[in-house]
Amino acid sequence: MNSKKITVSEIRAMKNRGEKIAALTAYDFAMAKLLDECGVPFLLVGDSVGMVVLGYPDTTHVTMAEIEHHLRAAARAKPNALLGADLPFKSYETISDAVANAKKLAAAGAEFVKAEGGREILPQVKAILENGIPFCGHLGMLPQHVLEEGGYKIKGKQEAEQQKLLADAQALADAGAFAIVLELVTPPVAKAISEKISAPTIGIGSGPDCDGQILVTHDLTGSFPWFTPKFVKPRANCAAEIKTAVAAWKNSIGSE
Ligand code: KIV
Numbered sequence: 001m002n003s004k005k006i007t008v009s010e011i012r013a014m015k016n017r018g019e020k021i022a023a024l025t026a027y028d029f030a031m032a033k034l035l036d037e038c039g040v041p042f043l044l045v046g047d048s049v050g051m052v053v054l055g056y057p058d059t060t061h062v063t064m065a066e067i068e069h070h071l072r073a074a075a076r077a078k079p080n081a082l083l084g085a086d087l088p089f090k091s092y093e094t095i096s097d098a099v100a101n102a103k104k105l106a107a108a109g110a111e112f113v114k115a116e117g118g119r120e121i122l123p124q125v126k127a128i129l130e131n132g133i134p135f136c137g138h139l140g141m142l143p144q145h146v147l148e149e150g151g152y153k154i155k156g157k158q159e160a161e162q163q164k165l166l167a168d169a170q171a172l173a174d175a176g177a178f179a180i181v182l183e184l185v186t187p188p189v190a191k192a193i194s195e196k197i198s199a200p201t202i203g204i205g206s207g208p209d210c211d212g213q214i215l216v217t218h219d220l221t222g223s224f225p226w227f228t229p230k231f232v233k234p235r236a237n238c239a240a241e242i243k244t245a246v247a248a249w250k251n252s253i254g255s256e
Contacts, residue, residue, distance in 0.1 A: 002080035006041045008112060008134045008178040011082060014041070014211070015200035021179075021212025023202050024220065027053055027070040029077050031217060036079035042179075042202070044114065044214065045071045045085040047144070052218040059143045062088040064101055068108045075109025084112035084136060089144045098124035102133045114181065116142040118168025122175055129176045137172035137199075139165055140206065141184035156189035165189055166196065173197040181214060182206045184231075205231035 014021050023042035026032040027049040035043055049070050050062035071085045085105045092098035092115050102113045112134035115121060128135050140155045156162050165185060172180055179200045182190045187207025194201040194210050203210030218224040219232040225239040 001037050002039055002041055005080050006082040008082065011042060011179055011200060012198075015198075021200055021202060023212055023214035024217045025049070025215070026074050026077075026079075026083075026217065028073045032074035032077035032079050032081075032083065035217070036077060036081045041081050042212065042214070043074065043079060043081045043083045045074050045083070045110070046114075046216065047086040047088050048216045052216060052224045058146050060089045060147060062086075064088055064091050064104060068104060071105060071108045071110055082111050083109060084114055084134075085110040087113050087115040092121065092124050095123050095127045099127050099131050102128045102135075103131065106133050112136050112178065114138055116144050118164070119171045122171055125172065125175050125177065135175075135177050136202075137169070137177040137180035138183065139168050139172070139180060139185070140182045140190075143183070152184065154184045154186060156186035162186075162189050162192075166193060169193045169197050169201075173199040179212075182210055205229060 011021060021042055022040050023044060024035050024040050025046045025048055026035050026043045027045055032043055045067060047059040047062040047067065050056040050059045054066065067085055067088050074083060087101055091101040105113050113128060114136040116138040118139055125135050141152055146152060156165055169180055177199055179202055181202045181204060182193060183204045183206065185206040187209060190201065190203055190206035191209035200211035202212040202214045204214050215232060219228055220235055222234040222237040222239055228234060
């Protein structure tokens with residue numbers, strides 16, 4: 001259990017102390033409470049909720065109302081962990097939308113908001129920060145752009161892409177992002193970004209040298225058995241446990 005409330009400053013301090021940051025998704029009260037009891041300092045109501053809970057094919061279908069609903073449930077756990085939420089697809093296209101929706105998430109319990117993109121969303125990022133809401137960046141493979149990109153592709157293989165990632169990370173950090181998620185970035189580029197910027201990098205499928213790691217909890221716990229990303233090593237098989245428990249209970253009906 002986290003013994004004291006984790007703040008964005010504490011997450012930054014962990015990087016300065018060389019302490020790796022563990023981050024996981026939590027979309028409801030029970031999971032937020034359990035992960036907080038495990039001492040995970042960084043929890044995210046990610047728009048991955050759309051895929052592993054709501055059954056959408058990708059995250060572009062997730063709405064503000066859905067994120068707010070799951071966020072309120074997670075926030076009721078009152079975790080000592082820092083709790084943040086994703087701004088969903090198309091909710092931050094303009095500065096006024098970005099600020100209005102970030103405020104809605106803050107009102108629903110988010111202690112930070114996360115949005116996907118680099119310098120192209122800098123005006124939105126600055127406006128969110130000017131309104132006193134901490135911001136977490138998200139670079140590399142951007143799931144909200146999966147339809148345009150035609151798939152989930154590794155980023156940072158070409159020189160131009162590497163330079164773009166470094167410049168975007170620097171710009172977000174300079175603007176005041178307290179952390180930056182790096183998704184499917186080639187490990188040497190993720191390492192270079194982590195060494196260059198002062199804000200902690202939180203990797204997902206980006207190698208071991210990020211300042212922290214984030215996973216979708218369903219992937220980690222084997223709770224969504226129909227698809228597991230290649231870079232995830234599930235540490236449990238909750239889907240199998242559920243099936244075993246249900247089968248045992250079904251067979252016991254009438255005899256116990
Ligand atoms: O939506 C999500 O859960 C995320 C993380 C896995 C980085 O963005």
